[in-house]
Amino acid sequence: EAGVTQFPSHSVIEKGQTVTLRCDPISGHDNLYWYRRVMGKEIKFLLHFVKESKQDESGMPNNRFLAERTGGTYSTLKVQPAELEDSGVYFCASSHLDRGGTEAFFGQGTRLTVV
Amino acid sequence: AQKVTQAQTEISVVEKEDVTLDCVYETRDTTYYLFWYKQPPSGELVFLIRRNSFDEQNEISGRYSWNFQKSTSSFNFTITASQVVDSAVYFCALSSNSGGYQKVTFGTGTKLQVIP
Numbered sequence: 471e472a473g474v475t476q477f478p479s480h481s482v483i484e485k486g487q488t489v490t491l492r493c494d495p496i497s498g499h500d501n502l503y504w505y506r507r508v509m510g511k512e513i514k515f516l517l518h519f520v521k522e523s524k525q526d527e528s529g530m531p532n533n534r535f536l537a538e539r540t541g542g543t544y545s546t547l548k549v550q551p552a553e554l555e556d557s558g559v560y561f562c563a564s565s566h567l568d569r570g571g572t573e574a575f576f577g578q579g580t581r582l583t584v585v
Numbered sequence: 586a587q588k589v590t591q592a593q594t595e596i597s598v599v600e601k602e603d604v605t606l607d608c609v610y611e612t613r614d615t616t617y618y619l620f621w622y623k624q625p626p627s628g629e630l631v632f633l634i635r636r637n638s639f640d641e642q643n644e645i646s647g648r649y650s651w652n653f654q655k656s657t658s659s660f661n662f663t664i665t666a667s668q669v670v671d672s673a674v675y676f677c678a679l680s681s682n683s684g685g686y687q688k689v690t691f692g693t694g695t696k697l698q699v700i701p
Contacts, residue, residue, distance in 0.1 A: 479628070501687070512589070513630075513676060513691035526687060561630060570686040572618045578629035 472496065474577035476562050482583045488550040491580045495544070495564030502545050503565075503574060504537060508558040516560075519545060520567065552584045587612045589679050591692035598667050599700050606662045606695045608677030614638075617681035619653065619660045620689065624674040633675075636660070667699045 475494040483489050495502050504516040516535070517527040521542035530537070534553070539545040549556050559581050563574040588611040598604045610619065621633040634644065636653055644651045648665045664671055677692045684690075 503687070503689075505689075505691075507691075507694075510594075510693065512693045513678075515688045515690070518687050529688075559628070563630075571680050571684070571689045572635060572686050574689070575632070576622070576630035578627065581628070 474562055474564050474575050476560075476577040476580050478580060479578065480581045480583075482585060483552055485554055485584055486551045488548065489552055489582060491547045491549075491560050491582070493545045493547070493562030493564075493577060495562070496575055498566070499564035499575075500542070500567040501565040501570065501574065502539060503563040503571065504545070504547055505561040505563065505576075506558050507561070507579075508555070513561065516547075518571075549582070552582075554584050557582055557584045587614075587679055587681060587684070587690040589677050589690055589692035591675075591677055591695050593695045594693070595696045595698070597698045597700060600669060601666050603663060603665050604667050604697065604699075606664075606675050606677075606697065608660045608662065608692060610658050610660065610677070610679045612679060612681050612683075614681035614683050617679055618686070620676075620678040620680070621651065621660075621662050622676045622678060622691075624676065624694070626673070630676070633662075664697075667697075669699050669701050672697060672699045 477492045502519040507513040515529040518525045519539045536548045559579040561579045563576045565574040590609045617638045623631045652661045674694045
């Protein structure tokens with residue numbers, strides 16, 4: 471069974487540009503989560519999808535971040551325009567509907583560097 | 586509010602030494618889960634263990650062991666006879682009823698370097 475896959479693994483962009491991160495969850499997992507770790511700090515929750523619906527986006531830092539999960543399969547996280555403080559590692563996780571965050575599988579992360 | 590504190594930012598040990606990574610948590614919930622994850626240099630988060638708040642039995646898995654003490658709100662992780670492959674960042678985390686068990690609150694991580 472394939473795990474959670476994230477693309478790209480690393481992205482370097484200039485301040486002001488747009489970047490789109492992609493997450494492919496484990497097949498059959500209705501729950502999908504985005505987390506972010508800014509350098510040296512804790513991994514922070516960004517948002518939670520159940521299928522294509524946003525259940526909780528309380529962790530999204532501001533309106534420069536837009537997450538979508540069309541069709542309830544893969545998800546994208548767009549940052550537009552990117553700022554220096556957006557640099558960090560973005561993790562995606564997924565789980566079965568009845569397992570929640572306690573049995574979530576994480577991807578390898580996308581390292582975003584904004585210069 | 587929930588909080589997980591990993592006071593040790595970085596630890597270096599010589600191979601074969603034992604090392605304990607500390608984790609202290611805060612939550613108002615009586616039902617919660619505690620986790621440890623490992624992030625090796627390759628970047629992915631690897632699940633190590635999940636314990637629920639009603640099970641205070643310590644657990645041992647090979648060279649890994651976990652000491653859960655509700656009285657001190659701690660969930661410490663010990664690696665016995667450390668190996669170079671143990672070098673990674675280790676995260677302690679918490680998920681509780683008030684978050685619907687959906688959000689996981691992580692600590693800042695402890696970077697462990699095992700020197701050959």
